[in-house]
Amino acid sequence: MKTKFIFATALAATVLAAAHVVWAGQAPGSLSDPDMPVSHHDRVYAAEQFSNTVSVTDPADNKLVGVIRLGDPSPGNFSPLYKGQVLVHGMGYSPDHRTLAVVSIGSNSVTFIDTQTNAVKHTTYVGRSPHEAFFTPDGSEVWVTVRGENYVAVLDSKTYEEKTRIVVPAGPGMQIFSPDGKYGYVCSSFNPETEVITVADHKIVGVVKQASPFCPDLAATPDGKQVWFTLKDVGKTQVFDARPPFALLKTLDTGPITNHVNIVHNAGGMFAYVTVGGLNQVKVFRTDDFSQVATIPVGNLPHGIWPSGDGSRVYVGLENADAMIAIDTLTNKVIATVPIGQAPQAVAYVPNAVPEGDGTQNAQPLGVAGQTVHLAMMPADASKPADAAGAPTTVALFDQGLVQVLQAAVTGLAPKQPYVLGLSDSPDGGGNVDPLANFMTNPAGAAIVNAIGQIRQLVTPGASTAGDKRRYLVIAPQMAGKLGAPVQVQAL
Incomplete structure (x- = not known):
């Protein structure tokens, strides 16, 4: 029966794709990747810094499934911490959509979670104050920016153990990869430069000057042509060519507390969505001519943002509203608000995270997190x-x-x-x-x-x-x- 169910789901997806124009390729994948329509198999995750939880939302009906508790609230973490995580913050997921990597700044950890069961599979401890973790496109490595030090910790994705370090300027903020898996882009939170690193041999092959030292987030376009990064301290977003010589293409004034950026490809073209916390807005820019096409009021302190597998929506965590919102990318209107845990930071939309069942195992009610x-x-x-x-x-x-x-x-x-x-x-x-x-x-x-x-x-x-x-x-x-x-x- 299980085999028939999987086959039927795959067949339905194929028929659906054939029935409409496919605007393929969403971040962090390639433009050649097929769209994955929103379904009950998908999940939207948010890393919640003060409740030390990961919220799990079903985007098909925009309902909270529950939260995964990685640690206790304060003051339980004031004494020596022997177990549990503190300041749950960063997030990435594996290319097969089976594993979520969650970074906790206060406990220097990366927690690997099974997306089907919401169960913790492993926890790896790295250096001081890591910020983000992402799998390489081939799934073989996990790069973790250790922002409190001067390196990217490279983990083996099978053993979850650190196998090497890539030394970069102090304060690496985040890393993302080119869709073809050739380059890793590492921006800095302490130094005004972004490093371009070859994934195959971990060598720095390019440097892009940042307009300020504090970059918290960056995104690569699915066509492999551009990288967008945000500058939280000066309220700007910059764009550079993702290919050699990695030339700076554009600097945009986006507003105070410019947080995260992500890329959407839909019937209208390719767009960059930028969360601007000080204005409580999401700003939308075309990637071809960098023109601003929309300003979306969203609520208090928008932070993390990620598109659905078909680009029809983007999901945004509202850090000072304890909510996840869904935006329709064709109308650029908020279509849903979901209560989640305290102070959501990074957000990840994982298509087909739950291939079977309801995916409610190990998910708990909000409790004090709400x-x-x-x-x-x-x-x-x-x-x-x-x-x-x-x-x-x-x-x-x-x-x-x-x-x-x-x-x-x-x-x-x-x-x-x-x-x-x-x-x-x-x-x-x-x-x-x-x-x-x-x-x-x-x-x-x-x-x-x-x-x-x-x-x-x-x-x-x-x-x-x-x-x-x-x-x-x-x-x-x-x-x-x-x-x-x-x-x-x-x-x-």
Whole structure:
């Protein structure tokens, strides 16, 4: 019966492909790869940094299957950590779609998960603060960028053990491969250059200058012609020729907290989709002439993004909204929102991840991972706009049980200046301010700010009781060791 079921599924897919024009090839594959229509066999995964989970979504009906728990929430990870993962962040998958590779920054690990059963197959520990892991197109190796050091750890995909290291400038941020498997492209988060490395012999054969040092993400077009990478600190996206001499082709101003980029091929052509966290938008550009064709409002702090196997949709993780959204790529409209875990980072759409059955094994309910409060901040001077695009600073308070993690996606401030995020006794920021976190804005006047503790004072309007002491979020500049007048206050 099993053989008949698989054959019938394959036959149906063949008939479906023959019945319409096939716009083949989606990242990270080749343009010659056949499309894979959205089905219940597909899965969308998100790596969730504060709940230490991987959410599993069925894209056919955009329903959460459950989460895979890789570690405990805080403060369980404050003491020596003997098991479990912390700061689940990066994500890639094998060419046969059977294995998910999940990077946890805080525990220096790559966890390999069986996509059919959601079971952990192996965990490999690498160097300080790895960021992303991707399989080579032939499936033989897994390259892991070790961002806290100066190398790419190369793992054997069968044994999961590290077999060699490729030394690069300090702070490698992410790697992706050319569709033909010839080159690996490794951008940097600490140095303003991207390295081009031959996959066969691990040699650096090209260097592309970045407009800034902080690149978190890059994507190669399925036709093998271009590589797009984002620059989070200056709000730009750059494009270079994927072939020698790897010339820079274009620099685009995309906006503060420019996060991830991915490529979609559909009936309209080939497009780059860029998540811009400071504007709460996804921007869409043609890859032929680099013109911007759409701006999609999506919600708080869009981060990871990945296309479906047929390019009909892209899925985006909303870091400060604890949600996954689906965008129809022909209309560029949001068509679904799925509640997931806390602070999704990387996202991966894996076609045919579950060839048989419902794929619910080892998936658990959200639980505490679904408990979050969302707030916003506005200029202290009500006559001023939130920022140039009208997007406010957004704040998420992630409940960890005993403590809470606060994350603010701050925008609209002066660039490269010190500020304090704190709690004030007054809604207008007057009076005493208790600091929660000091931070420095990036060249785009933005920042991601984190604090952790028993921040019980943060309550939503109408939720307080007679005994509560209300406190209010404020952002104030720090000048000569003293706080200036608040520039942003909590929206009520």
